[in-house]
Every structure is written in structure tokens, then in C-alpha cells.
Amino acid sequence: MLVVGSYVSPYARKVVVALTLKGVAHEVDPITPFYGSDEFSRISPLRRIPVLIDGDLVLNDSTVICEYIEETWPEPPLMPRSPRDRARARWLEEYADSRLGDLIIWRFFFALSVAPRVFKRDADPAAIARVRDVELPEVMDWIEAQAPAEGFLFGHICTADITYGAFFRNAALVGWTIDPDRWPRAAAWIARVWAVPAFATTIAYEQAIVSTRNDERRAALEAAGARLSEHSYGERSPRASIMLEQAR
Numbered sequence: 001m002l003v004v005g006s007y008v009s010p011y012a013r014k015v016v017v018a019l020t021l022k023g024v025a026h027e028v029d030p031i032t033p034f035y036g037s038d039e040f041s042r043i044s045p046l047r048r049i050p051v052l053i054d055g056d057l058v059l060n061d062s063t064v065i066c067e068y069i070e071e072t073w074p075e076p077p078l079m080p081r082s083p084r085d086r087a088r089a090r091w092l093e094e095y096a097d098s099r100l101g102d103l104i105i106w107r108f109f110f111a112l113s114v115a116p117r118v119f120k121r122d123a124d125p126a127a128i129a130r131v132r133d134v135e136l137p138e139v140m141d142w143i144e145a146q147a148p149a150e151g152f153l154f155g156h157i158c159t160a161d162i163t164y165g166a167f168f169r170n171a172a173l174v175g176w177t178i179d180p181d182r183w184p185r186a187a188a189w190i191a192r193v194w195a196v197p198a199f200a201t202t203i204a205y206e207q208a209i210v211s212t213r214n215d216e217r218r219a220a221l222e223a224a225g226a227r228l229s230e231h232s233y234g235e236r237s238p239r240a241s242i243m244l245e246q247a248r
């Protein structure tokens with residue numbers, strides 16, 4: 001079982017945490033999508049991470065992958081039981097994947113951290129300020145209304161909780177954390193998600209990545225306990241994104 005994708009990606013992290021919670025042994029090829037090889041293009045036609053490889057099965061898209069994991073290893077469940085709750089869980093996950101994906105990943109994390117380093121492009125301060133001061137607070141007001149007063153969204157931890165926890169890691173990596181005075185329920189809920197052991201180990205791996213240079217990264221990840229694959233779908237030079245204007 002191989003997960004192709006860096007622990008820093010919220011979508012890849014979702015899959016790694018799900019496999020860990022289910023106790024499914026897996027290896028990770030922690031590549032950044034822009035550094036994918038031709039072989040990566042063959043397993044990921046949108047050149048996106050994560051990809052799950054289970055024997056001769058190749059799956060793309062974190063939601064599709066998490067559904068496969070849930071159906072193949074039902075215990076412990078990472079979805080609620082009733083059709084109503086399951087539908088709500090799917091919507092909450094989709095909202096984060098699309099809206100937080102746009103705001104936190106592309107217009108914040110990518111602009112402030114990835115674009116300057118990989119594509120030598122500086123962030124536009126006015127665009128960053130708009131996300132930080134206008135759009136993210138609006139989204140946070142909605143998330144605050146969904147956040148559970150205690151525990152997790154549906155009692156036990158589910159894919160939807162992991163998804164929100166993952167996006168807010170990327171916000172933290174570029175210096176934005178949930179203000180507990182303004183959004184107290186959301187702040188406490190995300191802190192609980194980050195503290196779940198299967199999630200917390202990915203924070204150690206993420207730190208091993210962000211605190212090292214390329215050539216030191218593999219050793220740092222292995223020292224932190226990550227199980228990495230021998231073979232990699234990465235290469236040394238970056239390529240533009242197929243899908244995203246910002247990364248072309």
C-alpha cells in the first residue's frame with residue numbers, strides 16, 4: 001500500500017491519517033506534485049496528490065480514496081452511521097476541500113510558501129490581505145457554526161474532522177491560526193483533532209519536511225518514524241500545474 005504525496009498536502013494527510021487510524025500498514029512517497037516525473041503523470045493524470053496504489057489498483061482524489069479505505073477496512077468507522085449524518089459529513093468535507101482548498105492552499109499557502117520557492121514568484125500583499133482579513137474570517141464564521149461544542153463532528157473522529165484539521169495545519173505553516181476569542185468552538189475542535197495520535201504523528205513529519213533542505217528530508221522523515229517507499233515518483237525540476245492558473 002503506497003500513498004504518493006507529501007505529508008504537507010492536506011489531501012494527502014487526510015489519506016495517511018485515515019490509513020493510520022484503521023491500522024493499515026502503508027508506505028509514503030512524500031513528493032510535491034510540481035516535482036512529479038513522467039511516471040507520476042501516468043498514475044495521476046491531473047498531476048495531483050494524493051495517489052493511492054494498492055497492488056494493481058491506482059486511485060486518485062482524497063475523497064475517493066478515503067471512501068475506498070472506509071469500505072475496505074470498516075473498523076474503526078470514519079464516517080457516521082445514519083444517512084443524514086453521512087450526507088452532512090460528505091458536504092462538510094467537500095466544503096473544506098473546495099473552499100479551504102482555494103483560500104488556504106492556493107491563495108495563502110501556495111502564494112506565500114510554494115510559489116516563491118518553486119516558481120520564484122512573490123506573493124501579492126493585497127491579495128494575501130484580502131484572504132486574511134475578509135474571505136477567511138467569513139468562512140470561519142460559517143465553520144464556527146458547524147464546530148462541535150465538544151468531541152468531534154459526529155461523536156467519534158471522522159474523515160470530515162481530519163479534513164478540517166489538515167487545512168488548518170497549512171494555515172499555521174504560513175503563520176495564520178484560529179483566533180480562540182473570535183472562533184472559540186472551531187479553535188478548540190481543531191486543537192482536539194491535532195491531538196489525536198494518528199494526526200499528531202503527521203505534524204511531526206510535516207515539521208521534518210518544513211525544517212530541512214531537500215537533501216536532508218528523507219533522513220529527517222525516517223528519523224521521525226515515517227515509512228517511506230524506496231521508489232519515488234518525483235524528479236528534480238518543477239513543472240507547471242495542469243489545473244491551476246496560479247501555478248502556471
Ligand SMILES: N[C@@H](CCC(=O)N[C@@H](CS)C(=O)NCC(=O)O)C(=O)O
Nearest residue numbers: 009011033048049061062063241242
Ligand atoms: N480533489 C483533490 C485535490 C488534490 C489537490 O489539489 N492536491 C494538490 C496538493 S495540496 C495538488 O496536487 N496540486 C497540484 C496541482 O493542482 O497542480 C483531492 O481531494 O485529492
